[in-house]
Amino acid sequence: MTTRPEAAYSHGSPNKTALLYCNLGTPDAPTAPALRRYLAQFLSDPRVVEIPRLVWLAILHGIILRVRPAKSAAKYASVWTSEGSPLKVWTEKQAKLLQGYLGERGHAVTVRYAMRYGSPSISDTLNALRAEGATRILVLPAYPQYSGATTASVIDDVASWALKTRHLPELRFINRYHDEPLYIAALAESVRAHWAANGRPERLVISFHGMPARTLALGDPYHCECLKTGRLLAETLGLSKADYIVTFQSRFGKAKWLEPYTEPTLKKLAAEGVKNVAVICPGFSADCLETLEEISMEARDAFLQAGGQRFDYIPCLNDSPAGMRALTALAERHLQGWPTQLKPDAAVLQMQRDLALAAGASS
Ligand SMILES: C=CC1=C(C)c2cc3[nH]c(cc4nc(cc5[nH]c(cc1n2)c(C)c5CCC(=O)O)C(CCC(=O)O)=C4C)c(C)c3C=C
Ligand SMILES: [Fe+2]
Numbered sequence: 001m002t003t004r005p006e007a008a009y010s011h012g013s014p015n016k017t018a019l020l021y022c023n024l025g026t027p028d029a030p031t032a033p034a035l036r037r038y039l040a041q042f043l044s045d046p047r048v049v050e051i052p053r054l055v056w057l058a059i060l061h062g063i064i065l066r067v068r069p070a071k072s073a074a075k076y077a078s079v080w081t082s083e084g085s086p087l088k089v090w091t092e093k094q095a096k097l098l099q100g101y102l103g104e105r106g107h108a109v110t111v112r113y114a115m116r117y118g119s120p121s122i123s124d125t126l127n128a129l130r131a132e133g134a135t136r137i138l139v140l141p142a143y144p145q146y147s148g149a150t151t152a153s154v155i156d157d158v159a160s161w162a163l164k165t166r167h168l169p170e171l172r173f174i175n176r177y178h179d180e181p182l183y184i185a186a187l188a189e190s191v192r193a194h195w196a197a198n199g200r201p202e203r204l205v206i207s208f209h210g211m212p213a214r215t216l217a218l219g220d221p222y223h224c225e226c227l228k229t230g231r232l233l234a235e236t237l238g239l240s241k242a243d244y245i246v247t248f249q250s251r252f253g254k255a256k257w258l259e260p261y262t263e264p265t266l267k268k269l270a271a272e273g274v275k276n277v278a279v280i281c282p283g284f285s286a287d288c289l290e291t292l293e294e295i296s297m298e299a300r301d302a303f304l305q306a307g308g309q310r311f312d313y314i315p316c317l318n319d320s321p322a323g324m325r326a327l328t329a330l331a332e333r334h335l336q337g338w339p340t341q342l343k344p345d346a347a348v349l350q351m352q353r354d355l356a357l358a359a360g361a362s363s
């Protein structure tokens, strides 16, 4: 997308408020060349792989980008839909719904989505929003739990766009929503609906994307926020400590990542005689490779092969009304103080009447 924001964003253009919903990104196609492009951008981000640059770039280009693209492409092919990558399909749909839900709540907000890696990029989308006259932009990363690798990386990307931009809009960022009551309620609602249809499992496994273990010691709040989401969900469902476990999936490389790991935990549970589990992944705002393939295919097989009898995967919040209501309320709270009202509200109308009366009295 080529835009000339500086030219279009002149004095006197409309003062629009916008919401930019940013997700991780996904390859353009389930093919090795598309995966190579995507992984090269993703894994070159110093927020994602925090090891010395030159050493890492040699490993990335010398080994990983030669081997991983074909393997990952095959996995993506197993979840790809006629409309494209699930992550992109859901993210696009969520942005459309957010626009509608905010409109229903009386807010004139232009909602767009962007991807941290791949397309549409954050900088192209910010340029397009400015060209449309956005002077206030609220950035909502699609990550309930804050981590340096995800939320901070979105903020880095917005900041690097800002470095190249003369006339900046007002900017706000939502850093986290891991303990928002409506988010927890939406997760609980989807678990309860699942229980109503399929029965209650012996164990609820609450699986989050992993991070290198050292990030916890370095002060990343991610681990604590995942544990809090898990605890609040369990409390809302009335589960005891023995009924659920929080685990971490998607380990990358040989270093120690946050534990317990999801798949080994599932095998251990099966070995201990647990026959029936349900797995939910609250850290993913939308179903994607990591949930649909890694959990619902690979982890399922591992549990069943280890002696488990029933494995249920509970989908992400995706476009569920409860999930969308949670995002809408979150955005609405962070939009406060910005003029987004479609119609002047009652207080403004009353103030205008008072001013007119006062003007009449003094003339
Ligand atoms: C190399 C290190 C990685 C870190 C750190 C990491 C953190 C992290 N990732 C997500 C969310 C997603 N990751 C996804 C895919 C994915 N993640 C990594 C690596 C790291 N992630 C890779 C290499 C991949 C690509 C697939 C593969 O080759 O295995 C996805 C899915 C994207 C999709 O297209 O469907 C998501 C979402 C979080 C939340 C996170 C840290 C908190
Ligand atoms: Fe990841």
Ligand SMILES: [Fe+2]
Pocket (backbone or CB within 6 Å): 250, 289, 290, 294
């Ligand atoms: Fe994975």
